[in-house]
Amino acid sequence: MDYQQKLKQLGLEVPFILLPKSAQSSAPELEKWPVIACDQFTQDRDYWEKAKAITLGSPSTLNLIFPEVFLSDAGAEKRIADIHSAMRRYMQENVFTKARQGFVYIERDTPYFKKRRGLIAAIDLEQYDWHPQARPLIRCTEGTVPERLPPRMDIRRAAPLELPHVLLLIDDDKDSILSAIGEKVKNTAPCYSTPLMMDSGNVTGWFLDSGGSGTISFAAEKFEELFKRSSQRYGGEGKPFLFAVGDGNHSLAAAKGIWEEYKGEHSVGGEIPVHPCRYALVEIENIYDPAIQFEPIHRLVFDVDFDEMLKILSALPDYSCRSVNSAKELANLCSKEPASAANHFGVISRGRYALAETSAPGIATACLQPLLDGYAKDNPQLIDYIHDEEEVFRLSDEGANRKAAGILLPPVQKSGLFDTVARLGPLPRKSFSMGHSVEKRFYFECRSLF
Secondary structure (H helix, E strand, O other): OOHHHHHHHOOEEOOEEEOEHHHHOOOHHHHHOOOEOOOOOOOOHHHHHHHHHHHOOOOOHHHHOOOHHHOOOOOHHHHHHHHHHHHHHHHHOOOEOOOEEOEEEEEEEOOOOOOEEEEEEEEEHHHEEOOOOOOOOEEEOEOOOHHHHHHHHHHHOOOOEEOOOOEEEEOOOOOOOHHHHHHHHOOOOOOEEEEOOOOOOEEEEEEEOOOOOOHHHHHHHHHHHHHHHHHHHHOHHHOOOOEEEEEOHHHHHHHHHHHHHHHHHHOEOOEOOOOHHHEEEEEEEEOOOOOOOEEOOEEEEEOOOHHHHHHHHOOOOOOEEEEEOOHHHHHHHHOOOOOOOOEEEEEEEOOEEEEEEEOOOOOHHHHHHHHHHHHHOOOHHHEEEEOOHHHHHHHHOOOOOOOEEEEEOOOOOOOOHHHHHHHHOOEOOOOOEEOOHHHOOEOOOEEEOO
16 A cells, blocks of 8 residues: 555545745745734734735735634625635746645744644545534534634635645654654755744744655654554544644634535536545644643623623522632632632623632533523624633723623643543534644645645
């Protein structure tokens, strides 16, 4: 069995990667090419305006994405059309180097950690399913909101390019894959290296292909070994589990939706059609990488004040609440294990602070999210998901433009994630974040969808 056959059995495909020509010389212009994942800074338009000013007049992935902070604005259809037009223009104007088949090994430095390892590859969407009862090879770790998929599908539908911000996790406690690939490939020159805008660190990539050192064949062998170990751990009822979606689940679910549309329209006699949209670019990372830390995703609830928020939370089992004097004190309390309860949350609104406690066990979002969904009902825009502690304090404290209350969640442990998802299925949506906002993936590599 050759390496391509091995990879196909593992849900992996070797993609044809497009890189900007500026990557060849690491010119100053290259720093303007990568921008952060579209689902970051969703309440901070100023961040995206700064990104626009930095990239103005230069080829940039900013022109190829739809930052979610603007999703609810008027003119979404025109913005999507402009994105598709920019993609076509970049391809016609030779912004990219010639497509090259292979993987890209990545090392990312962030303001918090050095050398987070990753591997850009394509996955087979036939091996992925986001529905809660599904147990495919590639599984989501958090709940997917179907209502959030249509605008993301509109962006991908008819797009000539894709850019990945999806992060897939592997449970490689032996650190047998990414570090070993890095040792082999770093004997060659990087295919790109650049600082990242707005103090987000830097990133370097090395290309893996089937020639020379045979790094793709080596990677296939290593993933096959991991698959065997994972099947022993999590392969109950003949349903092996190799990859967990750590970030970008809704984007991946949208890609799956577009593939199902295409398959439904072009399948003949039960034969699955051949088309690039069957696959999706992702970055694969090891959950045991010390540079990956799980952070809670806090909640911002609109159109409620402090007392109304406490009333909503009072439906929690064995609920209790006490006032806290300052933001600093509340943050300190939330960062610790509850003293006398199974779970706790911080509540913030316009200079008032409280610590709410409950006997509900397990991950905090399991008891919290149903209450918030009950409040929002058919208006999910009443809840936003905030990645950084300082940001949830800023948005829900004094000076907020709209009545809102913030909920500060406790830390999340990454140990046991694979086992929990294998046994119980996805966690509640937005249960954790892989690092702080500035640590999120920056778009860089592209792939043709035609």
